[in-house]
Amino acid sequence: MTESPISDSFYRQSESRISLLTLIIGLLVAIPVAVFHNWLWGLGIVIGAALAWLNFRWLKQGLDALTLAATAQQGSATVHVPIVSYFKAVFRYALIALSIYVIFKYLHVPALSMVFGLCALGAATILVSVHSILRSTD
Numbered sequence: 001m002t003e004s005p006i007s008d009s010f011y012r013q014s015e016s017r018i019s020l021l022t023l024i025i026g027l028l029v030a031i032p033v034a035v036f037h038n039w040l041w042g043l044g045i046v047i048g049a050a051l052a053w054l055n056f057r058w059l060k061q062g063l064d065a066l067t068l069a070a071t072a073q074q075g076s077a078t079v080h081v082p083i084v085s086y087f088k089a090v091f092r093y094a095l096i097a098l099s100i101y102v103i104f105k106y107l108h109v110p111a112l113s114m115v116f117g118l119c120a121l122g123a124a125t126i127l128v129s130v131h132s133i134l135r136s137t138d
Helices: 008-036 039-072 083-107 111-134
Strands: none
Touching (some): 008 039, 083 111
């Protein structure tokens, strides 16, 4: 195997930036929405951004565990992935869906506002990607 031209720290920094920007974008969008439109919509955007952040963190942890397991079993004919990794992958989506349903049903926060908040993760990923492209040293 050849060494990767980009260091591991580059990816860790990008993950940290995406994580932080997800929350920042969610708050920056939620504040004017809450002030000028409806406070429940602002709350929904914050909740959605927080769920997106939590989803990203769990995804990162799951992929780190999967990478660690695969690296530890390098050279083995078959790689055994812990069953917990599969459970976490499915459970995080089920937990997000359940959270949105409960918040919508009992707190009466508009579901669409939470979906918009979930989009903060995509916006953060795009921003970090564009920043990485524009700042590349190649």
